Amino acid sequence: MKASRIRRAYLEYFQQRGHAAIARANLVPRGDPTTLFTGSGMQPLIPYLLGEPHPAGQRLTDSQVCFRAEDIDEIGDTRHTTMFEMLGNWSLGDYFKTEQLPWVFELLTSVVGLDPARMFVTVFAGSPRWGIPRDSESEALWGGLFAGAGLDGRSAEAGTSSRAAVQGTGGAHVVLYDESECWWSRSGGPDTMPPGEPGGSDSEIFYLFPQVPHDPAFGAGCHPYCDCGRYIEIGNSVFMEYRRTETGFERLPYPNVDFGGGLERIAMASADVDDMFSVDLIAPVMAAIEARSAAGRRGTGADLRARRIITDHTRALVFLALDGVEPSNNTQGYAMRRIIRRAIRQGLHLGIESGLLPGLADVVIACYRDAYPELATEADRIRDVAGREEELFRKTLARGVRELPRLAGSVLDGDTVFTLFDTYGFPPELSVEEAAGTGLTVDPGWRQRYEQRMREQRERSRTAAAGLFKGGLADSSQATTRLHTATHLLYKALRLVLGEHVVQRGSNITPQRLRFDFSHQGKMTAAERSQVEEIVNANIARDWPMNVSEMSPEQAFEQGALGAFGDRYGPVVTVYTAGDPDGEWYSKEICGGPHVARTAELGRFRITKEESSSAGVRRIRATLE
Ligand SMILES: [Zn+2]
Numbered sequence: 001m002k003a004s005r006i007r008r009a010y011l012e013y014f015q016q017r018g019h020a021a022i023a024r025a026n027l028v029p030r031g032d033p034t035t036l037f038t039g040s041g042m043q044p045l046i047p048y049l050l051g052e053p054h055p056a057g058q059r060l061t062d063s064q065v066c067f068r069a070e071d072i073d074e075i076g077d078t079r080h081t082t083m084f085e086m087l088g089n090w091s092l093g094d095y096f097k098t099e100q101l102p103w104v105f106e107l108l109t110s111v112v113g114l115d116p117a118r119m120f121v122t123v124f125a126g127s128p129r130w131g132i133p134r135d136s137e138s139e140a141l142w143g144g145l146f147a148g149a150g151l152d153g154r155s156a157e158a159g160t161s162s163r164a165a166v167q168g169t170g171g172a173h174v175v176l177y178d179e180s181e182c183w184w185s186r187s188g189g190p191d192t193m194p195p196g197e198p199g200g201s202d203s204e205i206f207y208l209f210p211q212v213p214h215d216p217a218f219g220a221g222c223h224p225y226c227d228c229g230r231y232i233e234i235g236n237s238v239f240m241e242y243r244r245t246e247t248g249f250e251r252l253p254y255p256n257v258d259f260g261g262g263l264e265r266i267a268m269a270s271a272d273v274d275d276m277f278s279v280d281l282i283a284p285v286m287a288a289i290e291a292r293s294a295a296g297r298r299g300t301g302a303d304l305r306a307r308r309i310i311t312d313h314t315r316a317l318v319f320l321a322l323d324g325v326e327p328s329n330n331t332q333g334y335a336m337r338r339i340i341r342r343a344i345r346q347g348l349h350l351g352i353e354s355g356l357l358p359g360l361a362d363v364v365i366a367c368y369r370d371a372y373p374e375l376a377t378e379a380d381r382i383r384d385v386a387g388r389e390e391e392l393f394r395k396t397l398a399r400g401v402r403e404l405p406r407l408a409g410s411v412l413d414g415d416t417v418f419t420l421f422d423t424y425g426f427p428p429e430l431s432v433e434e435a436a437g438t439g440l441t442v443d444p445g446w447r448q449r450y451e452q453r454m455r456e457q458r459e460r461s462r463t464a465a466a467g468l469f470k471g472g473l474a475d476s477s478q479a480t481t482r483l484h485t486a487t488h489l490l491y492k493a494l495r496l497v498l499g500e501h502v503v504q505r506g507s508n509i510t511p512q513r514l515r516f517d518f519s520h521q522g523k524m525t526a527a528e529r530s531q532v533e534e535i536v537n538a539n540i541a542r543d544w545p546m547n548v549s550e551m552s553p554e555q556a557f558e559q560g561a562l563g564a565f566g567d568r569y570g571p572v573v574t575v576y577t578a579g580d581p582d583g584e585w586y587s588k589e590i591c592g593g594p595h596v597a598r599t600a601e602l603g604r605f606r607i608t609k610e611e612s613s614s615a616g617v618r619r620i621r622a623t624l625e
């Protein structure tokens with residue numbers, strides 16, 4: 001069955017069983033600056049899995065386009081992609097295992113037509129340590145389903161992956177693993193869950209590709225979680241039925257089901273191909289690249305890898321552009337810039353030296369326009385975004401490639417990588433790739449040195465900024481610094497009062513006042529204004545220490561640090577915390593400083609004006625008295 005038919009059949013199947021088909025979420029999570037991209041079907045639904053009522057009801061289904069920037073470097077083999085579609089169905093406190101497992105089995109075997117003899121499932125073996133029982137219900141349900149298909153429904157005990165890699169699983173269709181494999185919560189296994197956190201066992205479905213031989217490098221025996229590529233995971237049902245307490249676990253009154261299945265992987269199983277890049281939603285892009293490649297560059301090995309990278313990255317860029325992301329040097333835009341630039345570099349390997357992306361974007365759009373008609377209406381804009389960035393980068397590349405051998409000499413070190421980035425905007429990963437490709441030696445310590453140079457540069461600009469402050473009125477440095485700290489307190493207060501959609505859109509500070517622009521619709525009420533003032537003044541009185549620390553932007557966002565829309569982040573950022581960064585704190589922000597030592601130095605905060613700045617952006621002026 002073709003992938004587009006699988007998608008339709010899946011949604012219809014669950015709609016017939018009382019599920020509301022909901023629209024996919026944007027690839028940029030709305031009002032959640034802690035996560036850069038929507039990376040799973042479950043992610044946009046987390047508030048509802050945690051108990052908030054969903055407007056469409058208790059049974060939901062969708063196909064979610066996902067992007068995982070953290071996988072960019074994995075791309076090139078047969079089964080990794082940064083962009084994929086995840087089919088999902090959810091029970092929010094409604095049906096449970098007895099409905100879910102037979103439905104998924106019927107869908108995959110009777111509707112999609114997969115061979116049950118090649119399906120293998122995992123079930124939670126229980127955790128005696130935590131007093132969580134074995135999931136005997138799922139074990140019995142799966143056993144019955146396989147037996148009903150004329151197969152052996154008996155189960156095998158694997159325990160852990162390392163044990164299974166030694167012993168194998170004897171060909172059993174139902175395999176039991178402990179919490180190291182068959183447990184899901186937002187914060188990992190039972191040991192790392194904080195009290196109050198919900199979680200539960202999961203049951204994954206794998207499809208066996210007998211044409212892929214087991215690779216003994218992964219152990220003597222092959223088993224569902226083996227990484228050799230013989231078993232491919234095509235779906236996972238999470239049964240969220242427990243909550244962590246201070247001492248152990250208790251059952252939730254209304255357990256949830258969360259199912260996610262990769263569309264492209266199910267299509268691989270359906271077409272019986274062990275290479276995801278040959279399924280019908282992806283293969284046309286591969287073919288278009290091959291047609292444009294130079295005659296000697298259509299082979300396997302590095303050529304095939306290059307085609308896969310370009311294919312994946314073009315698919316991702318089309319949906320990122322559709323969802324409003326533009327290439328830039330900040331957060332989401334930087335990930336997009338990276339994949340576009342990488343695709344172009346790989347194109348050069350294949351001998352494609354101009355006009356790569358707009359044409360390929362058209363091929364991607366043609367594959368998806370039936371399911372996502374907005375692609376057709378936005379096609380011109382998407383092509384344009386891709387084309388402009390391609391042109392820009394080709395100019396940069398030409399300069400960088402010319403300069404690289406001259407700058408590097410015979411060994412590419414961190415200093416040269418820094419110069420190429422600083423002067424030519426040449427991304428460090430690409431410098432290393434380019435150097436390796438042209439036979440230069442790469443200094444193994446390059447990254448450490450490069451990051452040190454980046455830190456030194458930030459330090460210099462900070463000192464320069466501090467110097468500027470001193471140049472003005474006698475106390476201007478101090479007055480401006482105080483207002484800067486007040487801006488952080490204000491940003492957090494606005495998010496507390498107005499909501500998480502508030503994102504900084506601009507800021508300007510003089511010794512007399514601060515000005516702060518932020519995303520929000522409509523005028524603030526008098527009550528909202530005074531509430532914001534009260535929160536800021538309460539936190540000034542709290543006398544928080546302003547602490548500074550350095551980390552990666554990902555870590556910063558993970559810890560809840562706020563950033564500004566359009567900000568540029570290097571590999572290491574400075575984070576200012578009002579409070580204890582690892583304990584109790586009020587505000588955390590990615591920022592270059594400077595700040596006061598303690599918030600009690602600020603005096604009294606007052607909003608003097610609140611007005612519109614541009615569409616959907618409000619502007620606040622405020623002073624300290
Ligand atoms: Zn294996």
Ligand SMILES: [Zn+2]
Nearest residue numbers: 589591592593
């Ligand atoms: Zn700041």
